[in-house]
Amino acid sequence: MFKVGIIGLGHVGRAIAFNLINKELVDELAIYDINKEILIANKLDLEQGGALNNNITKINIADFAILNECDILINTASSKILSPDRLTELKENKKIVKEIFKNFKNYKGIIINVSNPCDIISKLILDETNIDKKRIFSSGTLLDTIRFKMTLANHYNISPKYVFALVVGEHGESQVLCYDEVKIKNDTLITYLKKNNLNFDKKIIDQEVIKSGANIFYAKGTTEYGIAGVVSFIIKQIKEDTNAILPLSAPYIIDGKLIYISHLVKINKLGIEDVLMNLSLDEEESFKSSALKLSKLLYLN
Numbered sequence: 001m002f003k004v005g006i007i008g009l010g011h012v013g014r015a016i017a018f019n020l021i022n023k024e025l026v027d028e029l030a031i032y033d034i035n036k037e038i039l040i041a042n043k044l045d046l047e048q049g050g051a052l053n054n055n056i057t058k059i060n061i062a063d064f065a066i067l068n069e070c071d072i073l074i075n076t077a078s079s080k081i082l083s084p085d086r087l088t089e090l091k092e093n094k095k096i097v098k099e100i101f102k103n104f105k106n107y108k109g110i111i112i113n114v115s116n117p118c119d120i121i122s123k124l125i126l127d128e129t130n131i132d133k134k135r136i137f138s139s140g141t142l143l144d145t146i147r148f149k150m151t152l153a154n155h156y157n158i159s160p161k162y163v164f165a166l167v168v169g170e171h172g173e174s175q176v177l178c179y180d181e182v183k184i185k186n187d188t189l190i191t192y193l194k195k196n197n198l199n200f201d202k203k204i205i206d207q208e209v210i211k212s213g214a215n216i217f218y219a220k221g222t223t224e225y226g227i228a229g230v231v232s233f234i235i236k237q238i239k240e241d242t243n244a245i246l247p248l249s250a251p252y253i254i255d256g257k258l259i260y261i262s263h264l265v266k267i268n269k270l271g272i273e274d275v276l277m278n279l280s281l282d283e284e285e286s287f288k289s290s291a292l293k294l295s296k297l298l299y300l301n
Ligand SMILES: NC(=O)c1ccc[n+]([C@@H]2O[C@H](COP(=O)([O-])OP(=O)(O)OC[C@H]3O[C@@H](n4cnc5c(N)ncnc54)[C@H](O)[C@@H]3O)[C@@H](O)[C@H]2O)c1
Pocket: 007, 008, 009, 010, 011, 012, 013, 032, 033, 034, 035, 038, 076, 077, 078, 079, 080, 081, 086, 089, 093, 096, 099, 100, 113, 114, 115, 116, 117, 118, 139, 140, 143, 171, 222, 223, 224, 227
């Protein structure tokens, strides 16, 4: 039995739940939210959503004991989001995760944090639970990587399947778009542009990627499907023990201090493991400055 728990059944939690049910990835989905009315309504709605698939996934309303038995826990609990600036969520979400994760001191599975600011919240979960740091991480810049890939594909009118892109660093304003690592149909970005006589405006692409979440938020008050696709993909890698290499927010030491920041890691059923990241000097410098920003935010708050 493969059991996944979702903490927080708001926009993001339920989009992830629906995605997992449709992909038939999970035998049992344990759902938990502080708002019991929302929880019961979502259980019924999700069950109806899976009915024509013969409800392959069993949905349970969970307490902490049930959540502790899950193979994977996804945290999406948050206070009401008032601004697309993820850092404004820190004060309230810090209290929420402390309250929740004091109940997971002996948890044996893998925790994927989604709640923002996700790099900092992941470290707070680690501190609260004190479980092996290989088993706590966040989706981090995997979503930004998808946004970078899609933006390049749309700009150059090419299928995203031909575009390799990578974003590392903070899941926020200091994220690093690794232009030097981009490959389009096996060409570097510069070669591809030259070959096809195309223009390139870094500022426009930067803004489109970095502000993507905020633009979606301003228009519809939430972002949900992108992150749901990303989290389901991560769960598939764990379940199938693929050893995929992905940019995820994982432990990293800067100036002797442990922080969470997105860099390349290998992921499998045991959790995450660092792999060598070969960035250009400029990218490496930007990554370090993003890490220093996160370290200040974490240790001065
Ligand atoms: N990492 C990413 O890439 C990414 C992408 C999108 C959203 N997010 C973040 O995900 C979080 C959730 O976003 P949303 O749109 O679903 O918000 P939302 O307000 O719709 O849902 C949050 C849910 O958390 C619940 N909750 C609050 N306190 C709780 C507690 N103590 N225990 C259990 N449940 C509790 C609320 O009742 C609510 O249902 C936010 O922090 C948001 O910024 C992250």
